[in-house]
Amino acid sequence: MSGEKPAIGVFGAGWVGLVTGACFAELGHEVVVRDVLPERVEALQAGHLPLHEPGLAELLERNGERLTFTTELDEVVSAPIMFVCVGTPPTYSGDADLSAVWTVVNHLPSLEERAILVMKSTVPVGTGETVRSALDARGLAHVGYVSNPEFLSEGSAVRDFMSPDRLVVGAFTEADAGAVAALYEPLDAPIVRADVASAEMIKLAANAFLMTRISFINEIANVCEATGADVEQVAKGIGLDHRLGPHFLRAGIGWGGSCFPKDGVALKQLASNSGYHFQLLNAVIEVNELQKRRVIGKLEKHLGKLRGKTIALLGLAFKPNTDDLREAPSLVLASRLLAEGAEVRTWDPVADASNVLQGVTFCDSVLDAVTGADAAVIVTEWDELKTLASEEVRTAMRRPLILDGRNLLDPEQARSAGFDYEGIGRASSPLASLPETEEREHQLEA
Ligand SMILES: NC(=O)c1ccc[n+]([C@@H]2O[C@H](COP(=O)([O-])OP(=O)(O)OC[C@H]3O[C@@H](n4cnc5c(N)ncnc54)[C@H](O)[C@@H]3O)[C@@H](O)[C@H]2O)c1
Numbered sequence: 001m002s003g004e005k006p007a008i009g010v011f012g013a014g015w016v017g018l019v020t021g022a023c024f025a026e027l028g029h030e031v032v033v034r035d036v037l038p039e040r041v042e043a044l045q046a047g048h049l050p051l052h053e054p055g056l057a058e059l060l061e062r063n064g065e066r067l068t069f070t071t072e073l074d075e076v077v078s079a080p081i082m083f084v085c086v087g088t089p090p091t092y093s094g095d096a097d098l099s100a101v102w103t104v105v106n107h108l109p110s111l112e113e114r115a116i117l118v119m120k121s122t123v124p125v126g127t128g129e130t131v132r133s134a135l136d137a138r139g140l141a142h143v144g145y146v147s148n149p150e151f152l153s154e155g156s157a158v159r160d161f162m163s164p165d166r167l168v169v170g171a172f173t174e175a176d177a178g179a180v181a182a183l184y185e186p187l188d189a190p191i192v193r194a195d196v197a198s199a200e201m202i203k204l205a206a207n208a209f210l211m212t213r214i215s216f217i218n219e220i221a222n223v224c225e226a227t228g229a230d231v232e233q234v235a236k237g238i239g240l241d242h243r244l245g246p247h248f249l250r251a252g253i254g255w256g257g258s259c260f261p262k263d264g265v266a267l268k269q270l271a272s273n274s275g276y277h278f279q280l281l282n283a284v285i286e287v288n289e290l291q292k293r294r295v296i297g298k299l300e301k302h303l304g305k306l307r308g309k310t311i312a313l314l315g316l317a318f319k320p321n322t323d324d325l326r327e328a329p330s331l332v333l334a335s336r337l338l339a340e341g342a343e344v345r346t347w348d349p350v351a352d353a354s355n356v357l358q359g360v361t362f363c364d365s366v367l368d369a370v371t372g373a374d375a376a377v378i379v380t381e382w383d384e385l386k387t388l389a390s391e392e393v394r395t396a397m398r399r400p401l402i403l404d405g406r407n408l409l410d411p412e413q414a415r416s417a418g419f420d421y422e423g424i425g426r427a428s429s430p431l432a433s434l435p436e437t438e439e440r441e442h443q444l445e446a
Pocket of ligand 1: 034152
């Protein structure tokens with residue numbers, strides 16, 4: 001850094017903290033990012049990005065002059081505006097674990113000058129009010145508090161930060177709201193000014209609505225399977241309606257990731273702690289759990305009992321272009337398959353699941369993963385899998401069955417390449433797919 005006092009401090013060097021720090025540096029600010037993990041900070045100081053996010057490494061490199069990484073509290077609290085980007089994972093009760101947020105708040109020293117604490121972490125409604133009271137009680141009334149929830153998506157986080165659909169700024173005072181809004185002026189995005197509680201709710205409600213759309217189209221897909229319709233055609237027909245729009249209408253094996261699962265449950269808990277039973281959200285979450293498990297039924301439909309069968313899980317990250325494995329459907333699938341007695345071979349171009357999955361074989365290439373497999377399951381829609389239905393893959397597999405959990409392939413193309421193909425909510429030919437055994441007869445009778 002140039003030696004100037006940082007204009008912006010950031011607590012947390014995870015996805016949100018690093019993207020926030022790097023993007024504000026790109027906008028010309030001196031930024032200091034603090035994390036409590038020394039190995040993370042050392043890696044960043046040495047120019048290594050501890051996570052996979054397209055475009056972020058370049059941004060960090062380009063703005064190295066204006067960006068510092070530290071474990072020291074003193075350095076970050078010298079900034080007049082401090083963004084809180086620490087994790088808020090779920091507790092056993094489903095409520096958000098705010099311990100990292102409280103560590104930040106409680107460890108703020110008695111700052112001489114006026115400063116603003118800006119909450120980017122996703123927190124329950126009411127957190128701002130509670131933090132405000134805690135700051136006041138500690139004689140830190142001159143430290144402002146602003147809720148500025150983050151809406152970036154992993155995989156496109158830099159673009160999302162730099163070209164947001166909107167920014168939400170919830171503050172207790174006009175001056176604090178204005179100071180935070182001013183930082184975003186160069187982005188030329190609509191700014192929604194709100195009270196703090198509403199800003200907190202906007203984030204939770206937006207995520208819940210996105211989850212609802214996905215669970216909705218997944219249920220439509222399941223009904224399509226039962227009735228012979230094709231969900232891809234249905235989604236297109238729905239999405240062109242301007243009142244509905246095309247986004248988050250991709251049928252698949254369900255959502256995962258670091259946000260939807262925990263934020264969905266946190267909102268459900270928040271409602272229930274306030275005496276309200278959020279029936280729709282409960283259903284949305286349950287549909288998603290069942291959707292992941294439907295893959296097992298589909299495999300059994302084709303292969304019979306899975307004991308002793310070899311299944312290739314292609315893609316482990318919860319979505320493409322990230323190495324984030326938090327709540328990834330792949331983890332549920334792998335565990336269920338192992339419990340059924342299947343052998344599981346996996347491949348992912350960037351996600352390393354060796355710390356979270358035991359008993360599976362990790363492969364370096366798609367071809368290695370599918371070799372000898374009775375089925376290949378597309379779990380994450382990585383670009384590399386678009387050419388899965390190839391001659392090379394077909395001959396490597398013990399049985400050429402593709403279960404396309406993301407509707408990534410063209411069913412006709414896959415079938416004409418000699419594969420049995422089954423997607424999600426797409427017309428399938430189940431009888432043609434059954435093994436030439438008594439299981440087939442059994443299914444024919446059923
Ligand atoms: N990842 C996303 O796509 C995304 C999108 C929008 C909002 N959010 C929200 O943003 C918050 C952060 O998410 P994330 O994915 O970046 O989390 P993350 O787990 O990747 O990173 C959090 C970082 O904070 C650090 N930390 C913990 N306590 C600290 C402290 N006292 N001081 C400094 N650093 C500390 C951790 O060591 C970790 O590196 C969460 O509330 C999340 O819900 C995440």
